[in-house]
Amino acid sequence: MGTGSFADKSLRKLCETGREVVGVFTKHDTAKGRGMKLIEDVVKQTAKENGIPIFQPEKLKTGEALTDLTALSPDIVVVVSYGKILPAEILAVPPLGCVNIHGSLLPKYRGAAPVQWSVINGDRETGVTSMYMDVGMDTGDIIMMKKTAIGERETAGELYERLGLLGAELLAETLDAIERGTAGRRKQDGGLATYAPMLTKALSPIDWNADARAVVSRVRGLCPWPAATAEIGGAALKIYAAEPLPDLSGSPGSVVFADKRGIAVACKGGAVLLTEVQAPGGRRMSSADYLRGHPLCP
Numbered sequence: 079m080g081t082g083s084f085a086d087k088s089l090r091k092l093c094e095t096g097r098e099v100v101g102v103f104t105k106h107d108t109a110k111g112r113g114m115k116l117i118e119d120v121v122k123q124t125a126k127e128n129g130i131p132i133f134q135p136e137k138l139k140t141g142e143a144l145t146d147l148t149a150l151s152p153d154i155v156v157v158v159s160y161g162k163i164l165p166a167e168i169l170a171v172p173p174l175g176c177v178n179i180h181g182s183l184l185p186k187y188r189g190a191a192p193v194q195w196s197v198i199n200g201d202r203e204t205g206v207t208s209m210y211m212d213v214g215m216d217t218g219d220i221i222m223m224k225k226t227a228i229g230e231r232e233t234a235g236e237l238y239e240r241l242g243l244l245g246a247e248l249l250a251e252t253l254d255a256i257e258r259g260t261a262g263r264r265k266q267d268g269g270l271a272t273y274a275p276m277l278t279k280a281l282s283p284i285d286w287n288a289d290a291r292a293v294v295s296r297v298r299g300l301c302p303w304p305a306a307t308a309e310i311g312g313a314a315l316k317i318y319a320a321e322p323l324p325d326l327s328g329s330p331g332s333v334v335f336a337d338k339r340g341i342a343v344a345c346k347g348g349a350v351l352l353t354e355v356q357a358p359g360g361r362r363m364s365s366a367d368y369l370r371g372h373p374l375c376p
Contacts, residue, residue, distance in 0.1 A: 086124050326349035
């Protein structure tokens with residue numbers, strides 16, 4: 079059960095390692111573009127490539143989803159970035175339980191956007207966790223973890239793809255351990271839990287009263303979506319890449335310099351160099367290229 083590229087990496091790993099995948103549950107096809115063409119999720123495409131039966135229930139609390147899953151008679155259910163809470167009757171179907179691969183070191187960052195919030199908050203380390211699922215949101219017993227450092231300039235989008243590969247490796251190791259009967263089981267400490275809510279565009283505007291590293295972490299954490307934003311020189315720009323300039327200073331929000339290096343904006347305790355931007359209706363480009371058509375003065 080899963081959607082998106084993060085889940086697709088785990089499905090491909092299952093197929094590569096010879097696991098018998100008896101069915102795939104994924105989201106409904108979505109209409110996109112001017113012609114509102116129906117687009118299949120990448121997980122559905124991989125399932126079709128491998129001849130795996132596909133199910134796309136709108137809700138899991140209906141009898142149809144339970145009937146379909148029961149008919150498949152799975153030994154175990156793997157859930158990766160599915161976006162739905164599994165009700166108790168679904169959790170009870172597989173004799174070996176339901177296993178989830180989550181993009182954080184639980185109990186930190188329970189919720190919909192663990193990868194993005196780890197970057198926004200300036201964490202140096204993150205990872206993936208496999209756990210037995212229960213009726214709560216990411217509250218199940220931990221089986222295994224894999225840790226990794228977060229790159230100093232790594233964006234949430236880049237980390238998301240990398241953790242998807244790490245999660246697929248963890249899934250293979252977890253299933254091997256369950257099959258051997260050697261899988262661990264450790265309860266989460268709820269007192270250490272933090273929440274990673276879904277991202278919205280309300281998070282986009284940059285607060286120039288924050289320090290330079292916090293601003294840069296937000297830019298990285300909101301890339302590629304919804305992207306950090308700022309009004310600079312009268313234009314509402316999306317900001318996709320930035321670097322801290324701790325040795326510069328100025329009134330927070332003011333342009334310190336704008337030249338071939340990029341656009342430097344002062345914040346609390348330093349400044350930030352904006353290196354990749356996008357103007358309304360335009361494409362992503364280096365800020366140096368943007369300045370050729372939109373010169374700015376400090």
